[in-house]
Amino acid sequence: MIAMTKSADVIVIGAGIIGAACAWRLAQAGLRVRILERNAPGSQASQAALGVLTFHADPEKPACFQDLFIGSKQLYLDLIEELAEVAGERINFHQGGQLHIALNEKDLPGIESFYNVNSDKSVNVEWVSPEECLLLEPGVAPHMCGGIFFPEDAWVDNTALTLGIIRAAEQAGAVLERANVEAIESQKGRATGVRWGGERRAAGWIILAAGCWSGQIQNVPPIPIAPVRGQALSVAGRAARRVIMSPNGYLVPKGEAQTMVGATVEHEGFDDSNTLKGLREVSTSGIEISPHIGAFEFLGAWAGLRPGTTDNMPLIGPFTELPNLVAATGHFRNGIQLAPITAQIIRAVVTGELSSADLSPFLPDRNSSN
Numbered sequence: 001m002i003a004m005t006k007s008a009d010v011i012v013i014g015a016g017i018i019g020a021a022c023a024w025r026l027a028q029a030g031l032r033v034r035i036l037e038r039n040a041p042g043s044q045a046s047q048a049a050l051g052v053l054t055f056h057a058d059p060e061k062p063a064c065f066q067d068l069f070i071g072s073k074q075l076y077l078d079l080i081e082e083l084a085e086v087a088g089e090r091i092n093f094h095q096g097g098q099l100h101i102a103l104n105e106k107d108l109p110g111i112e113s114f115y116n117v118n119s120d121k122s123v124n125v126e127w128v129s130p131e132e133c134l135l136l137e138p139g140v141a142p143h144m145c146g147g148i149f150f151p152e153d154a155w156v157d158n159t160a161l162t163l164g165i166i167r168a169a170e171q172a173g174a175v176l177e178r179a180n181v182e183a184i185e186s187q188k189g190r191a192t193g194v195r196w197g198g199e200r201r202a203a204g205w206i207i208l209a210a211g212c213w214s215g216q217i218q219n220v221p222p223i224p225i226a227p228v229r230g231q232a233l234s235v236a237g238r239a240a241r242r243v244i245m246s247p248n249g250y251l252v253p254k255g256e257a258q259t260m261v262g263a264t265v266e267h268e269g270f271d272d273s274n275t276l277k278g279l280r281e282v283s284t285s286g287i288e289i290s291p292h293i294g295a296f297e298f299l300g301a302w303a304g305l306r307p308g309t310t311d312n313m314p315l316i317g318p319f320t321e322l323p324n325l326v327a328a329t330g331h332f333r334n335g336i337q338l339a340p341i342t343a344q345i346i347r348a349v350v351t352g353e354l355s356s357a358d359l360s361p362f363l364p365d366r367n368s369s370n
Contacts, residue, residue, distance in 0.1 A: 008034035010350060011194055011203040012174075013181050013217070015041035017158065018328050018335055019209030020165040021343035026207075027172035029351055034201065035169070036194065038180040038213070042162035045211055048304020049336045050232060050252045050262050051161075052243050053154040054098065056125065059117040064361045065313055068341055070123060073152060075340040080156075087168045091161050096242035098153035099128070099136055102145040103288055107247050115148050124152050139239050139290045155243060155252060158336045165339075181210070183218035184325060191325040205350050206325050208364075212270075212307040214315075214329040221321045223364050225330050227270050228308035231278035232262040235296035239286075249285025251293070258299065261286035263333075267308075274301045308332045311367070316345055317359035326350065327364035 008031075012023045015037035027033045035041075055073035057066035076093075084090045102108045118125040126149045133140055133147055170176060182196045184206065193202035208214050212227035239259040240251045252260040264278045279301055287294045307330050309315060315330035328346050331338055348354035360366065 007201045008032045008175070008203045010034070010205040010207060011036060011201055012207040012209055013194065014209035014211060014214075014329075015166060015176060016044055016046040016209065016211055016335065017042065017162040017165065017339045018211075018331060018342055019207065020162060020169055021339040022207050022209060022328050022346045023174045024165055024169035024172055025343040025347040026350060027169055027174040029347055031350070033169070033174040034203070035166075035174055035176045036179040036181050036196075036201070037176065038178075038210075041166050041176065042159065045304045045306050045335055046162045047159050048230065048232070048302055049158045049333070050250075050260050051156045051158040051336060052098070052250070052252060053156055053337055054150075055153050056098075056114075056118045056123045056150050057121055059113040062313070062361065066117070066121070068338055069334075070121060072337060072341050075344065076154065076156070079340050083161075083164050083168060086171065087164050089160075089164060091164055092157040093154060094156075095152060095154040097149055097151040098243045098245060099133065099140075099147060099149050100245045101133060101140060101147035101289065103141065103246050103248070104143075105145055108145060110247060111146075111148055118150070123150070125150055137240055137242070137244055137290075139292055140244065141289060141291055153243065156336065161336070181217055184220055184322070186219065186322055186325075189322065191322045204324060207328055207346060207350075208325060209328040211329060211335075212305045214307065214327070220325070221319050221365060223315060223327070223330070224310040224367065225307055225315065226267070226309075227305040228332065229266040229268050229272060229278075229303055230263040230306055230333065231266070231274055231282055231301065231303045232260060233279055233282055233286075233301040234258055234260045234299045235293060236299055237293075237296045239290045239293045239296065244289055246285065246289050248288060249282060251286060251289055259293065259296070261293070270305060272303045272305050274303050278303070306332050306335075314338065314342070314362055315364040316342055316362040317349060317364065320363075320365050330364075
């Protein structure tokens with residue numbers, strides 16, 4: 001039998017942006033934190049993301065979920081400043097707004113729905129005519145039918161951000177260890193630690209932040225999580241001044257000399273390869289938004305596996321079966337966006353400032369009785 005070594009107050013499984021942010025906030029609370037990561041830190045979905053920050057509500061999401069997006073704005077502004085002070089670096093963060101366009105008249109009801117729900121929530125949103133869209137973005141498709149503009153939305157260098165948060169967590173005392181966690185160990189209704197290979201680690205709390213691999217760990221109570229592949233590509237040249245969204249895809253400027261185009265939503269298991277079909281879908285959506293992008297030099301493509309859930313809501317909070325095993329996963333394509341607010345919630349759960357009742361729409365076993 002392998003002896004269980006108590007190495008921390010809290011073990012965080014996963015060093016993507018969600019796990020890293022949770023570890024940082026918990027270490028700041030004075031807890032001994034150990035982060036266990038199977039790959040290089042921030043090398044999975046956190047690296048594949050395009051860095052889009054949406055501080056507005058999606059009308060297709062429940063109100064409680066919409067509020068997480070809106071509430072993320074001030075947290076992000078504070079986070080960028082805090083990292084500059086703590087880690088000594090300023091992450092590339094650009095609050096240039098986000099333009100949603102209607103490619104044709106059929107897209108207008110959806111745009112109107114976005115406008116109405118955000119106007120009701122006092123989010124800064126503006127109707128823009130086709131002529132005004134062309135003034136904001138001269139390269140946009142001339143036949144489009146107008147849209148709406150969210151001037152406070154932003155973009156962040158997600159790779160630099162994730163690595164910066166990991167460094168900040170380590171400066172706060174968290175320890176990062178390479179480990180492919182195989183199982184949760186428990187006794188008398190409490191999680192006691194984790195196991196992999198010939199190693200075991202004990203902790204008072206375990207944070208499950210392993211992305212789409214969260215459900216692959218033995219003895220984790222059943223969770224409705226699965227990988228969702230997203231393929232994206234980049235081209236040379238700046239096809240947009242800010243993030244431009246259409247119903248079929250989006251353009252994201254990266255600096256002055258590159259534009260990223262995203263992204264597919266594919267249920268293909270744990271296959272993270274690029275495919276011709278997927279890249280055709282992405283390139284077609286990009287050209288719909290900005291036709292001249294079709295002549296830009298192709299720079300490369302990549303794919304990532306997002307942690308999707310059956311109801312498209314993240315899993316945040318303790319399991320009923322093991323109340324000191326806390327989920328922070330299932331954010332789908334919103335992990336970069338929701339990392340600061342998720343970390344705030346997880347810290348509040350562990351320190352006793354927030355009860356599971358306050359998190360009922362997001363609890364990992366919320367649908368277990370259905």
